[in-house]
Amino acid sequence: MITLEDWALIRRLVKDGVPKARIAERLGISRTTVMRAAASDSPPRYERRPSDSTSFTPYEKRVRDLLATTSDMPATVLAERVGWEGSITWFRENVRRVRAEVRPQDPADRLSWAAGDAAQCDLWFPPRKIPLEDGSRVLLPVLVITAAHSRYMTGRMIPTRKTEDLLLGSWELIQQFGRVPRRLIWDNEPGIGRGQRRAAGVTEFAGTLATKIVQLRPRDPESKGIVERRNGYFETSFMPGRSFASPADFNTQFTDWLTVANQRVVRTIKASPVDLIDVDRASMLPLPPVVLHLGWRNQVRLGRDYYVRVDTNDYSVSPTAIGRIVDVAADLERVRVRLGGRIIAEHERAWARGRTITDPAHVAEAAVLRHQFQQPRTLTAVDDGLGRDLADYDRAFGLDEASA
Template sequence: MKTVDTIARVRRAFHVQGWSVKKISRDLHVSRNTVRKILRSDETSFSYERERQPLPRIGPWREHLDRFLIANEGKSSRERLTLIRIYEEVRALGYEGSYDAVRRYARAWSKKRGAVTAEAYVPLYYAPGEAYQFDWSHEIVLINGVTVTVKVAHLRLCHSRMLFVRAYMRESQEMVFDAHDKAFAFFRGTCTRGIYDNMKTAVETVFVGKDRQYNRRFLQMCSHYLVQPVACTPASGWEKGQVENQVGLVRERFFTPRLRVKSLEELNVWLLDKCIAYARAHRHPEQTDRTIWQAFEVERGSLVGYAGPFDGFHSTPASVSKTCTVRFDNNKYSVLSTAVGRPVEVQAYADRIVIRQDGVIVAEHARSFGRGETIYDPWHYVPVLARKPGALRNGAPFREWVLPAAMEKVRRKLKNAPDGDRQMVAILGCVATDGLPAVEAACQEALDHGVFSAAVIINILARARDPAPAERLSIPDALRLTHEPVADCARYDSLRRAS
């Protein structure tokens, strides 16, 4: 078929230049019948479609090809056969045609199949306070000069379209709890339904339809906030399309170009400000007479009241090593020396680690998200120093131990004493009974008097523990002595003579 350019040249030659059909055919190398067709139809382009494709070779093998193509469609992308493999399978059955015929047939089959299975969608409406949607995304930022992939929790109110975004270093269950708490505290309430995908931190088992077996701790959180969880159909992201769209919007508007921050806390403060600024500046997609923020303020009156923070920790059993440490999330955390030899329970929060033994807290640390780090609390090792005072100088937990000013002065002065380590350990041991402020005050009093020995400081603490002397009793005048008695030892001599 002639191209659009050839058709244009023929039309110009005849209508503008006045050439005859014979001259156009000779000079432009186009047949006279084609020239007449162009001029008579007055069309600027022609297209040809074959009305019927006989497929003489592939015709008898259509059923086999359909069987392979339908089976292929139901497999994952990694398990699907390529067209070359399908061609080879059909050849093994006796097909003698070309690969190109198989390729053309597969393309037509896919096109027809797509038209048959094309899905239509119904616009959704959510009443105020009815539902929110939750999802995760992974974004790349620079934190203190280091490139880090952060996990970003997205929560969106379906009616007002108000968005909430918060970044974490992990995508674990305690982060899910913290993200919900921070979002509901910001919204000052929550909705009656929460729409999720089938994330492992919420759903343990997917059954037929909408039936799910939810994680026990996740159900506790939903019960605390009076939320009914709803899980989407697997691989059906359109069921929570609002938050899916929010992921792309936040990535484009908030994380492009790449952010540079000093800490995760600074990033989250900045993200919250951006969410508010975006909501104030953009119109609601349906309620075009108001902004998203205005629609959100109206919806606030329909939200379920904020029930306060949920005790959102993820519990894991652990054992205590002989060095008084517990391993969790690729790091080690110190515990009280009395906990050695018995199992403990690690309660991981989004920002801290609490370790319990028989229900009693034996350690609490700020959470670390590095790898291979050891987080010490030197006070956990003070009871061990009573048996090994020399460890105070070279013990790893005491390398960067910052004591109160007066105690640090006493420690520096005792370093030169022959038994300085033992004396300092005795002073540190008093903290468990008297408290750190009392020991600090005793050290300061001793320094004010120019001494710094453990005996003096322990004596000061002992005097501070003793109750004040009782007030002197008031004696009636009738019982008071008018004359002070005089000691007369001569009376003892009279007693000797009497014997």
């Protein structure tokens, strides 16, 4: 095989009109080699002939059989199963080649999003525990909704991932858009539903908004990739260097940061979300004209201990309502108890679990009622003119004559 310099020299001499036989004699090569070099448009290079057999060949069929039943089996496990004793690096390279041939393919289409058509919803769990009222620190979910066309982001931390809090949070974030996306895209979040079954209240929520809730099939992250990528963006751009005193502090900082983040240019759409949100909003549905009754709602008969439960926490109620039916309602911020439409108890909602929240005024009322109940009851005679002598009854029944 000739060198790159010989190939270049041959082509130059041929162009200069030097006979091929003289070139071959000068370089000490055959005339055939000179003719091939002159006819070639690229320099010569060495190509090793592929070998039909390698050290992996005796194990390949067994590896293919194992991958056909378990396509994600690790290479180290495969090496142990087939008895491989050579280089694990060489084995991994061959397993990677075989796995790509055996594994079923799941192509992901590139999606386009029309204005106003969809908003992607997800729960993001910030990798930092938030301090609560009882001194505990826990990881809390953040509900995030991103308009698919404009990439406009909204989000807020919520107490739980239960249906009541998911719908409350969704309604609050949708109001920030000022309009209703035609579709709300979720994965299989239990608080929204599983499969074709929606959680209680979700269908009514979607019907009131005139929107459609779409839950994706398992292992289909591409259809919700916009909001998924935002979760990673939050962790790398919002979280570093921040500390939070409470969930309310987190929401304040997050809301302020989103205002700035929505002004940044998104590379894929070459525009900032605030520049496109008006176009997105114009194609969305109007907000419903009716008030949405969302959140935690229940009717209970108030017991002697004058407490009602919301989620896992107990809240005190005026003991004057003991034994009567009261209406309990809670949103993301407040817990209210009504009797006949009149509020008889109101508390700030607790984010910690298993707490008892007591209003001192209710304890004082209970003490007064308990004292009154424990006082001895005295009967007083009342002369209302309706009293009657018992002898009249004796005469009426003839008892006085019998005794005589």
